[in-house]
Amino acid sequence: EVQLVESGGGLVQPGRSLKLSCAASGFTFSNYYMAWVRQAPKKGLEWVATISTSGSRTYYPDSVKGRFTISRDNAKSSLYLQMNSLKSEDTATYYCARHGVTTKNFDYWGQGVMVTVSS
């Protein structure tokens, strides 16, 4: 059974940093692209980042480019999101998702972790 478990969320002040983690199990982690998708309170879904199988390629929307860094450790089956220079508009639930490289969709999602950016 595919499982994705996020951790590392919490309350952080504007301008500070936070690192999210996602522990994957139930599939061969190194064979899949992975992604982060977020959802602001009462809002829709917003894609945040994607990383290739080896980690050599990363993709971001303009809203987080230069502030967020996605990375992975295939030996630990773990995905990370380093978030710097956080803004109030980054407040959201962050989901770790498996990103199908051939189907180009998010086929499995974690339960999500809340990040609140506030002073």
Added chain:
Amino acid sequence: DVVMTQTPVSLSVSLGGQVSISCRSSQSLVHNNGNTYLSWYLQKPGQSPQLLIYKVSNRFSGISDRFSGSGSGTDFTLKISRVEPDDLGVYYCGQGTQYPLTFGSGTKLEIK
């Protein structure tokens, strides 16, 4: 960026009925490889999103045949037949054809 527009914003249906949700993209979702990467997701209340349909019309593993997807180019539809109580939630379309990946704003399905 590809803008995904979903309609309606919300709809109410009786159990056993049928509904259609529309999703339109601001650009063609046909990839250079000829595939069209349009997916549908359902987010049930208090839960994470789940994949229903991928590449326009392919049902994901374990998804009921009551869910069907159709369309091409920039115009897509999700149909739900014989609606059940467990179908309530917010439905999102999403495109995987080009970065940045984008989603529609969602359609809330309520049961009458």
